[in-house]
Amino acid sequence: MDLQTFLARRGGAARRSDLLRAGFLRPTLEAAVDAGRLHRPQRGVYAMRDADDGVLAAFRYNGRLTCVSAARFYSLWALHPPQEVHLSCGNGVPKSGVIDHAPCMHAPDPALPVAGLADVLLHAVRCLPELEALALVQSATGRGQISADFLRSKLVGNRNGRARAVLDLLIPRADSVLEILAHTHFVRAGLKVRMHVHLPGVGEVDCLVEECLVVELDGSTHFEPRQVKKDQRRNNAGMLGGHLTLRYYYDDVVHRPAAMVEQVQAVLRLRALGRFAPE
Structure with missing residues (x-):
């Protein structure tokens, strides 16, 4: 493996000790710096020009990325990009623009300055x-x-009660972040909701609310013409089976959940009043 590939797999930066251990020679590293292919952002660290900012911050503060700053390394769903770097440095010294978490207690990533998945999630539910x-x-x-x-x-003890409460909201399966968020909002509104229900003639729907209202949560692929037609036909099939359908998108679920819940409740009230039946 060449030097550029080795670094690219590590977020674009690595400590000199790790590079030497991998078999790269010091003259090779210095030649890469002289040629402008690498630079030394700090003592003992070599980096590509497009190195990951988070990785560089972890080296700068001698810590490991954790919490939401480590989400992308584990392909975790993150609602918002972090405004500050979340690190586990373990020394408690304040650092500008850094949220310093508790020391890591589990095996870290072997190649990157990133906390292990367990620590990432434990830090997240507390933060x-x-x-x-x-x-x-x-x-x-x-x-x-x-x-x-x-x-x-x-997460034992009273001080972790808030963190355990997050775990109580988990569901067995969520195919997208929209599903777990919508489920949480509906349940907290006192609605009965079942996820991934198979309806005859329709197929699997995202949510079935109060056994009569289908709620579909649509991502970007649902804007493709072929998918739009498929969704509309599913809506028609659902109506023939006696199920009304509402569809919501990322902005609705993430940024306007109260309005989404209010619409669902309004449709359920109208249905209870017989407004969708012939007079």
Whole structure:
């Protein structure tokens, strides 16, 4: 493996000790710096010009990326990009623009300055707003990367009550971040909701609310012409089966959840009044 490929797989930067251990010679590193292919952002670290900012920050502060700053390295759902760098440095010294988490207790990433998945999620449920933490944990547990029971075993005591409450919102399966968020909003509004229900003639729907109202949560692929036609035909089939359908998009679920819930409740009230039946 050449030097550029080695660094690219590590976020574009690495410590000199790791490079030497991998078999690269010091003259090779210096030649790359002289030629402008690499630079030394700090002592003992070599980096490509397009190195990951988070990785560089981890080296700068001698820490490991964690919480939402580590989400992309584990392909976790993150609702919002972090405004500050979340690191586990372990020394408690304040750092401008850095949220310093507790020391890591589990094996870290072997190649990157990134905390292990368990520490990333434990830091997240103690740090982030509830729904942001839930998105990260749902994506990891839903894919079988880690179990909710394992995380819960690490969150004992009264001080971790808020963190355990995030785990209580998890569902067995969520195919997108919209599903876990919508499920949470509907349940908290007192609505009965079942996820991934198969309806005759329609197929699997995202949510079935109060056994009569289908709620579909559409991502970007649903704007493709072929998918639009398929969705409209599914809506028609659902109507023939006695099920009304509402569709919501990312902005609705993430940024306007109260309006989404109010519409669902309004349709249910109209249905109860017989407004969708002939007079």
